[in-house]
Amino acid sequence: MNFLPPIRVSAAFGLGLAALLAVGLAGCSGGSRTQIRIVGSSTVYPFTTAVAEQFKRKWTEFPAPIVESTGTGGGIKLMCAGLGAQFPDAANASRRIKKSEVEDCAKHGVKGLIELQVGIDGLVIAQAREANFPSLTERDVYLALAANPFGKGPNRARTWKDVNPALPDIRIEVIGPPPTSGTRDSFNELYMLKGCNSEPAMQALKKSDEDAHKQICEKVREDGAYVEGGENDNLIVQKISANPQALGVFGFSFMEENSDRVKDVPLSGVTATYENISSGSFPAARPLYLYVKVQHVPAVRGMHEFLAEYARESTWGRTGYLARKGLVAAPEAIRRAGEATARELTAMDEGGLQ
Amino acid sequence: MATLAAPAAPIAERQPTDWTTQAMRSRIAARYRAERNFRRLGAAALVIAASFLAFLLFTIVRDGWTGFQRTETRIEVQFDAATLGVDPAAVAGPQGQALLARADYQALLLKAAEQLGPADDTLSDAAWMELREALMDNPALLGKRASLWVPVRSSIDLLAKGKYDLAAPAESRGVTDREVSDWRWLEGKGLLRTGFNTTFLFGADSTEPELAGIGGAALGSLLTLAVTIAIAFPLGVFSAVWLEEFAPKGRLADIIELSINNLAAVPSIIFGLLGLAFFLNFAGMPRSAPLVGGITLALMIMPVIVIASRVAIKAVPPSIRDAALGIGASPIQVVFHHVLPLALPGIMTGTIIGIARALGETAPLLLIGMRAFVTDVPQGFTSPATVLPMQVFLWSDDVQRGFVEKTSAAIMVLMLVLIAMNSLAIYLRNRFERRW
Secondary structure, eight states: OOOOOHHHHHHHHHHHHHHHHHHHHHHHTTTOOOSOEEEEOTTTHHHHHHHHHHHHHHOTTSOOOEEEOOOHHHHHHHHTTOSSTTSOSEEEESSOOOHHHHHHHHHTTOOOEEEEEEEEEEEEEEEETTOOOOOBOHHHHHHHHBSSGGGSSSOOOOBHHHHOTTSOSOBOOEEEOOTTSHHHHHHIIIIIIHHHTTSHHHHHHHHHOHHHHHHHHHOBOOSSSEEEOOSOHHHHHHHHHHOTTOEEEEEHHHHHHTTTTEEEOOBTTBOOOHHHHHHTOSSSEEEEEEEEEGGGTTTSTTHHHHHHHHSSHHHHSTTSHHHHTTOBOOOHHHHHHHHHHHHHTOOOOOTTOO | OHHHHHHHHHHHHOOOOOTTSHHHHHHHHHHHHHHHHHHHHHHHHHHHHHHHHHHHHHHHHHHHGGGGEEEEEEEEEEOOHHHHTOOHHHHTSTTHHHHHHHSOHHHHHHHHHGGGGGGTTOBOTTTHHHHHHHHHHOGGGTTSEEEEEEEBOHHHHHHHTTOSOTTSOGGGSSSOHHHHHHHHHHHHTTOEEEEEOHHHHHOOOOSSGGGOOSHHHHHHHHHHHHHHHHHHHHHHHHHHHIIIIISOOSHHHHHHHHHHHHHHTSOHHHHHHHHIIIIIIISOOOTTOHHHHHHHHHHHHHHHHHHHHHHHHHTSOHHHHHHHHHTTOOHHHIIIIIIHHHHHHHHHHHHHHHHHHHHTOOHHHHHTTOSEEOOSOOOSTTSOOOOHHHHHHHHHTOSSTHHHHHHHHHHHHHHHHHHHHHHHHHHHHHHHOOOO
């Protein structure tokens, strides 16, 4: 230890230089990729990963697809950043792609997206097993959580009874997703907007001043009644099962998997069950999508086979393996159309987007 | 002069303190009491800290030790060539292995599952892969019967481990009546065994808890750290040597020193943003690759290594340098023959602590795409991979209940690796450190 030959030190230095050189070389050769790359929504992530795994088992000649959970907006942005190996091939989305996003795609040369509706997710308001909150409407939720309900000044409701005399005298406390989450977008759309638009004056406002309407309808109060639970839905389940006074907002699959600890609060009297969500009678349901760049399909090995694996009755059907993971199957007509889309690789019609 | 002499007089006349008076005794008692209380407070702080740690360890080990186990069931399989859809004559030929790889094992498994009677729907989705492995290892099995242990579904696995409260009513216990009765049937026939789960240690990620493994993420961590060490160690040590031994003292050296100290305190997510902007978007390197992760983490821990190395080099007494220079060594010889070897234990300790920090880091890796579902064990520095802490993060967010124990088990693996690295740092320090 007292004597270290200089040769060894220069060897270490050389090694470092070699590593830097390798880094430089790799930088130039980042263009090759053999596997499918998918980014996007954390809600669709468990389903797409299951398909990716099944695909890998069946097709041993293709490398396993890589699925990343980046959130819907971030995923679409990554996918639309350009054409080529360093950009992902497809994006999971827990909402429909927006017109502005398609325009962003086109700006970077991405023309033509294949749209597959993979299934439906119910967004439930849940409570602890031992709690017995009777039933809520979207209007109750909006009145309890809006920062400025119907534009009539700050929200002063303290208990659910203040909102609606039929509800119990319990302090308002709802644990839900943070603003960065796609689930929050859905919560705004499925609960807050619907509740807000139940007032005719608000519908009139939407026509006259869209920004004010959005502000009044989607801004959630910040005095502790709405608690941001983070992106981790398991955490929200733990919190509401520990505190029977609190309600939680998360996807149907989490409620189903944790049915020993939490149950849903019926929405306008409709309980969140597989049948009710699938048939469309449960109001707070949202479709889930997979978007694929048409131009990447011929370039990526196995893409066609992967889409065929996704769009199969034994995958996304009522008895398919995704149903066991908590996915509610899309209506049959949509599944049939999806199968055809995956077979013929037809690009979506971008006309009806918002 | 008079003002100075005046106060001196009373001091000389002062009587020695009488320690036996009541006032003095109580004063001494109070001092001893204060000392005892202070020691008790210190001990109490330690006990509180230790009990937090013990609680954390206890809950992780309690939830996680079953994650290293997997429940399997025994089935008799008739490797029937017709069901598999292969021609026995062709299997003996040159394409035999490829043929066997593509055979229809799912059909074979469905047939074999019939013998489980009412519990035929309890096998894992990938149980057929065990059949493929068995037949490909030993093609002579074709046409013969064999008894195999295959994994069961996660729900049956958790039942066998006693993770459900069976006294609770059916709708609130998280497991269906069918699954409970299937499990009772299998258990009654003695067809179940719960044993060590090698898939967990060596396999890669999966969407099924019973098939998920930590091996892919561990290898990803290893590859990432290899890149980190290869870049950060030489660069960090040589920066420190230059700064301590050769840099001209002055304004420039002060600015560099200040920058390095600041860099060591920069939040790790900033390095992730840098990695995203520079390595991925500008240099066009592949996403999710250990190479990019390693470079990003190297940037993050390099300041730590520079600071630790400078301290270690500074601690080598100047007399060593003077003596070496005095007998005619050149400055480079002084550094490489004397200073560096003597400073190396301190440098190694600093480096290992830096590496341990890199091993536990997730934030910068989130941004360069390592929060990914990778179901293949990584093949090299540019193939997609994830790392141990990221795997913990991914599993903790999973819907399925079977991943709760996997998450804790993965934390245990991560902590064991960290403890091993820190122990190595302590060992190196104690073994080679010199006191002057």
